[in-house]
Amino acid sequence: MSEQELKALRVRIDSLDEKVLELISERARCAQEVARVKLASLAEGEVPVFYRPEREAQVLKRVMERNKGPLGNEEMARLFREIMSSCLALEQPLKVAYLGPEGTFTQAAAMKHFGHAVISKPMAAIDEVFREVAAGAVNFGVVPVENSTEGAVNHTLDSFLEHDMVICGEVELRIHHHLLVGENTKTDSISRIYSHAQSLAQCRKWLDAHYPNVERVAVSSNAEAAKRVKGEWNSAAIAGDMAAGLYGLTRLAEKIEDRPDNSTRFLMIGNQEVPPTGDDKTSIIVSMSNKPGALHELLVPFHDNGIDLTRIETRPSRSGKWTYVFFIDFVGHHRDPLVKGVLEKISQEAVALKVLGSYPKAVL
Numbered sequence: 001m002s003e004q005e006l007k008a009l010r011v012r013i014d015s016l017d018e019k020v021l022e023l024i025s026e027r028a029r030c031a032q033e034v035a036r037v038k039l040a041s042l043a044e045g046e047v048p049v050f051y052r053p054e055r056e057a058q059v060l061k062r063v064m065e066r067n068k069g070p071l072g073n074e075e076m077a078r079l080f081r082e083i084m085s086s087c088l089a090l091e092q093p094l095k096v097a098y099l100g101p102e103g104t105f106t107q108a109a110a111m112k113h114f115g116h117a118v119i120s121k122p123m124a125a126i127d128e129v130f131r132e133v134a135a136g137a138v139n140f141g142v143v144p145v146e147n148s149t150e151g152a153v154n155h156t157l158d159s160f161l162e163h164d165m166v167i168c169g170e171v172e173l174r175i176h177h178h179l180l181v182g183e184n185t186k187t188d189s190i191s192r193i194y195s196h197a198q199s200l201a202q203c204r205k206w207l208d209a210h211y212p213n214v215e216r217v218a219v220s221s222n223a224e225a226a227k228r229v230k231g232e233w234n235s236a237a238i239a240g241d242m243a244a245g246l247y248g249l250t251r252l253a254e255k256i257e258d259r260p261d262n263s264t265r266f267l268m269i270g271n272q273e274v275p276p277t278g279d280d281k282t283s284i285i286v287s288m289s290n291k292p293g294a295l296h297e298l299l300v301p302f303h304d305n306g307i308d309l310t311r312i313e314t315r316p317s318r319s320g321k322w323t324y325v326f327f328i329d330f331v332g333h334h335r336d337p338l339v340k341g342v343l344e345k346i347s348q349e350a351v352a353l354k355v356l357g358s359y360p361k362a363v364l
């Protein structure tokens with residue numbers, strides 16, 4: 001390519017950037033107007049709701065449907081995710097608590113869902129995220145709920161039994177683990193590998209093959225593992241890209257998870273009910289009486305009405321020995337007439353039924 005051609009293309013890019021800049025600013029002014037309208041239409045004593053997950057899902061889906069490339073749909077939606085995040089911050093800066101410390105996959109999930117214009121607050125434990133939301137110190141919380149290799153995150157499920165929370169969104173993240181070392185690590189004398197128990201389990205086969213005799217130490221998070229390794233010469237950590245960047249560690253081995261499709265699903269928790277979008281999921285907790293056929297009775301109404309169950313998990317109820325609760329996710333919104341009918345039928349048979357929330361299916 002000649003210098004001349006390059007120069008001409010850059011002039012074109014400059015002129016396009018000016019248009020993009022003006023359009024983004026116009027969009028941001030529109031969002032400010034939206035905030036004004038929301039405030040003006042409030043009834044006496046009503047609290048304004050600026051964050052609208054159902055509308056955000058609609059905007060992102062529309063972008064993906066209309067995108068003609070060459071940027072891929074996900075890439076384009078990510079750009080719009082950030083624009084929307086900044087527009088929302090003009091209306092109301094959202095505060096979001098997540099399972100920390102900084103650099104965890106949960107933080108990456110929070111950014112994927114809310115964008116980078118939120119004020120994020122790392123918490124030391126899943127239960128603390130729930131408490132922070134319940135106390136009103138933040139608008140939303142982000143917690144992991146299930147991993148495709150290792151299954152349910154029991155701390156999260158148990159926290160739902162203790163707190164009244166509304167699920168208002170979900171996000172899925174592909175989880176890539178790396179073996180990370182610090183500047184001073186003697187890579188031929190590694191005697192300890194730190195990581196979260198779930199991540200150690202997700203890399204079990206790789207560790208058995210490459211470091212069979214090295215001690216595996218479970219710590220509170222992958223980011224905590226990365227933090228420890230920074231100051232030690234004989235240890236390594238298993239963690240992801242964010243933690244590696246944050247603590248200045250290098251990758252001794254990349255993508256060491258046993259399953260290449262290893263993914264984690266995260267939930268956004270808050271106090272806000274989300275209206276239907278037409279493409280939603282609902283999560284419920286049900287406890288049935290301890291009698292033969294109870295689980296069958298619970299599942300039949302879903303089957304009879306053609307409602308797709310996406311997950312069912314059992315946990316001890318914590319209110320009696322050998323009694324259980326079921327965590328169920330299914331496709332649909334609790335305001336859909338069909339779903340309403342199913343929930344009514346179940347509540348007739350159940351000891352207790354709690355709708356944890358209906359929320360748009362993950363778009364990104």
Ligand SMILES: O=C(O)C(=O)C[C@]1(C(=O)O)C=C[C@@H](O)C=C1
Nearest residue numbers: 031034051052055056084087088
């Ligand atoms: O449509 C709204 O209610 C807005 O506030 C605008 C907007 C946007 O930027 O598109 C911003 C924040 C909401 O969460 C959803 C959408």
